[in-house]
Amino acid sequence: MRFNVAQLLKEPIGSTRTYQLEQTFTGSQQIVDSAHGQVRLMRTHQGILVAGELNIAVTLACSRCLDPFERCSTIAIEEEYFPTVDINTGKSVSLPENTDDGLRIDSGHIIDLSEALRQYAITEEPMKPLCQEHCRGLCPVCGVNQNEEECDCRSQETDPRWGALAAILERRNR
Numbered sequence: 001m002r003f004n005v006a007q008l009l010k011e012p013i014g015s016t017r018t019y020q021l022e023q024t025f026t027g028s029q030q031i032v033d034s035a036h037g038q039v040r041l042m043r044t045h046q047g048i049l050v051a052g053e054l055n056i057a058v059t060l061a062c063s064r065c066l067d068p069f070e071r072c073s074t075i076a077i078e079e080e081y082f083p084t085v086d087i088n089t090g091k092s093v094s095l096p097e098n099t100d101d102g103l104r105i106d107s108g109h110i111i112d113l114s115e116a117l118r119q120y121a122i123t124e125e126p127m128k129p130l131c132q133e134h135c136r137g138l139c140p141v142c143g144v145n146q147n148e149e150e151c152d153c154r155s156q157e158t159d160p161r162w163g164a165l166a167a168i169l170e171r172r173n174r
Contacts, residue, residue: 001021001113001114001117002110002112002113003019003041003111004108004110005041005048005081005109005110005111006087008043008048009048009105009109010087010088012043013044013045014042014043016040016041016042016043018041019038019039019041020037021035021036021037021038021054023036032056032058032117032121033056033057033059033070034056034057035054035055035117036054036055037054037074038052039054040052041111044080046096047080047081047083048080048081048105048111049078050077050078050080050081050111050113050116051076051078052076052077053077054074054077055072055074056072056074056075056117056121057070057071058070058071058072058073058124058125060129061129062130062131062135064135064136065135065146065147066138067131067145067147069129069131071125071126071129073124075120075121077113077116079116080103081103081104081105082095082104082105083104083105084104084105084107085107087109103116131147135147139151140153141153
């Protein structure tokens with residue numbers, strides 16, 4: 001997701017370009033599996049504003065059963081990228097204060113959206129991802145995935161801390 005913005009940097013403030021994205025990512029370091037949508041690049045007085053709405057797919061591990069599953073979501077991105085080199089002179093440019101390292105236009109006048117997409121995808125992830133709403137998880141005794149098969153562990157073993165309470169319930173039910 002790299003865009004050459006050399007020509008856009010030479011144009012007046014307010015000039016825009018719109019791009020359709022259809023990107024699939026591979027590799028173990030990638031957080032996002034795929035991204036599809038539209039981004040709009042607009043020339044600002046300091047750099048390039050990137051705004052768009054992307055549909056992303058991310059592979060997560062279920063917090064209950066640990067099985068991997070794909071989660072799709074829509075993210076709205078809006079970030080301003082700043083040039084590191086003046087387009088006309090080729091000299092280094094001082095960046096505005098509080099500029100994120102990943103949001104720079106490199107010396108070849110290329111914007112790489114990968115870092116912004118990674119950050120937005122991380123903030124979009126749920127705290128406890130679930131493969132399905134009623135995931136039953138793993139058996140705490142034998143470790144079997146209870147979504148796929150049943151086990152007898154729950155009926156056989158009781159937490160010893162509940163033993164006294166279980167005895168009271170047994171006496172009541174007689």
